[in-house]
Amino acid sequence: MGELMSFLYENMILLVHTGALAFAVCLYLTRRQDREELLPVIGFLSFCLLDDLVLDASATVPVFTAFYDRSFLTSPSIKSVIYLGMGYFTLLFWARVRARRFTPIQTAALVFLGLWLFFIPLAGLNAATNWLYFTGYQVFSVLTALYALWSLRHDPPAQHGRWLRVLVWTVLVMSLAIAAEDSFVIFKVDSYDPDALSIFSRNISEDILRLVLCGLFFVRYVPGRDSLPEAPAGAEAPAPAETEPEPVPEESPAALEERRRAAFFRSLGLTDREIEIMSLILDDANNQQIGETLHISQGTVKAHIHNIYQKSGVTHRYELVRQYESFRAGPPA
Numbered sequence: 001m002g003e004l005m006s007f008l009y010e011n012m013i014l015l016v017h018t019g020a021l022a023f024a025v026c027l028y029l030t031r032r033q034d035r036e037e038l039l040p041v042i043g044f045l046s047f048c049l050l051d052d053l054v055l056d057a058s059a060t061v062p063v064f065t066a067f068y069d070r071s072f073l074t075s076p077s078i079k080s081v082i083y084l085g086m087g088y089f090t091l092l093f094w095a096r097v098r099a100r101r102f103t104p105i106q107t108a109a110l111v112f113l114g115l116w117l118f119f120i121p122l123a124g125l126n127a128a129t130n131w132l133y134f135t136g137y138q139v140f141s142v143l144t145a146l147y148a149l150w151s152l153r154h155d156p157p158a159q160h161g162r163w164l165r166v167l168v169w170t171v172l173v174m175s176l177a178i179a180a181e182d183s184f185v186i187f188k189v190d191s192y193d194p195d196a197l198s199i200f201s202r203n204i205s206e207d208i209l210r211l212v213l214c215g216l217f218f219v220r221y222v223p224g225r226d227s228l229p230e231a232p233a234g235a236e237a238p239a240p241a242e243t244e245p246e247p248v249p250e251e252s253p254a255a256l257e258e259r260r261r262a263a264f265f266r267s268l269g270l271t272d273r274e275i276e277i278m279s280l281i282l283d284d285a286n287n288q289q290i291g292e293t294l295h296i297s298q299g300t301v302k303a304h305i306h307n308i309y310q311k312s313g314v315t316h317r318y319e320l321v322r323q324y325e326s327f328r329a330g331p332p333a
Contacts, residue, residue: 013207014052020214021045027221032269034221036307040093041217047085048210054078055202076133080117083137087113090141094148097164098157100303113140131186138179145172155296157273160220167216174209181205264327268311277304281317282324 024045028038091106116136123129148168157164181203261282265275273294280290291301305317314320 010052010056013211014049014056016211016214017045017049017052020217021049024217024221031221036096037093038221040089040096041221043089044086044093045214047082047089050085051079051082054082076117076121080114083117084110084114087137087140087144090144094144097160098151098155100300109140109143113137127186127190130190131183134182134186135179138175138182141171141175142179145169145175155300163216163220167213170209170212170216174205174212177205178203178209260328261324264324267327268308270308270311274304274308274311277301278308278320281305281308282321 021042024038024042028035028042031038087110091110092102095102095106113136117133120129120133120136123132145168149165149172152161152165152168185203261279265278270278276294277290280293285293287298287301287305290296291298294301308320309315312320312323314323
């Protein structure tokens with residue numbers, strides 16, 4: 001019964017990650033406006049799936065189990081590649097969702113993580129080095145989450161702020177739970193006897209975190225969530241009242257301009273923050289004025305403007321304004 005439950009559990013995790021990855025790839029191929037965010041999601045889920053395949057093989061294939069347990073404690077290259085890949089795509093996702101570039105601090109954190117994962121196993125085969133190895137990645141996750149919370153507090157996003165906070169808090173809490181579970185398993189369950197080596201590789205808290213992340217990913221990117229509900233089957237539509245139609249008020253120039261801008265922004269696939277900056281550009285505000293109005297740094301302003309240039313296919317501000325003027329000269333949206 002235990003082997004059957006373990007088999008079902010392993011395949012359930014594998015199925016969820018495969019489905020989430022396939023869904024992300026489909027969205028990437030069909031949704032232009034979210035491609036910058038979806039690429040790191042695809043990368044992260046790919047490494048989650050690779051980790052699942054390795055863990056499944058270590059649990060079901062005896063030859064691979066013995067090889068994996070012994071090689072893991074001397075040169076855990078497979079797990080190190082997985083951790084580095086997940087760490088890189090985590091930082092890349094945060095940069096993309098905040099419309100920023102990959103900073104030198106993020107690069108330094110990733111390099112430090114790689115050095116940690118490489119040098120710690122060289123200390124020898126024992127529980128302490130195994131614990132330090134796993135704890136290094138969890139410390140990386142906790143520090144990344146704390147930095148994200150600080151960033152959200154000092155520069156609130158214009159879009160999906162609540163979703164981002166739930167995501168970050170989930171990573172923070174579950175990373176601490178993963179570290180606690182690793183500590184118990186490594187010092188109380190695993191055996192490091194060369195004649196009876198037994199390493200319990202799967203972490204239940206880590207599985208829960210990845211399942212929750214898949215759920216949050218679905219909530220964030222599922223299409224059609226804002227569609228109106230259809231009328232119940234068999235229900236008759238109420239007969240229209242026989243009243244004189246009210247005259248439609250003439251649209252003011254300001255409202256027409258706002259509607260045209262909204263249509264132009266949608267055509268470029270801009271994010272909410274990029275829309276705010278683009279509106280100020282059209283109002284002839286410079287970078288300093290944009291930063292002061294939105295309470296963001298000059299570097300953040302430049303990063304957003306660079307993304308707007310890429311989406312609109314221009315290289316200068318005057319080209320961007322001229323592109324809008326051409327759009328504005330057309331028929332009303």
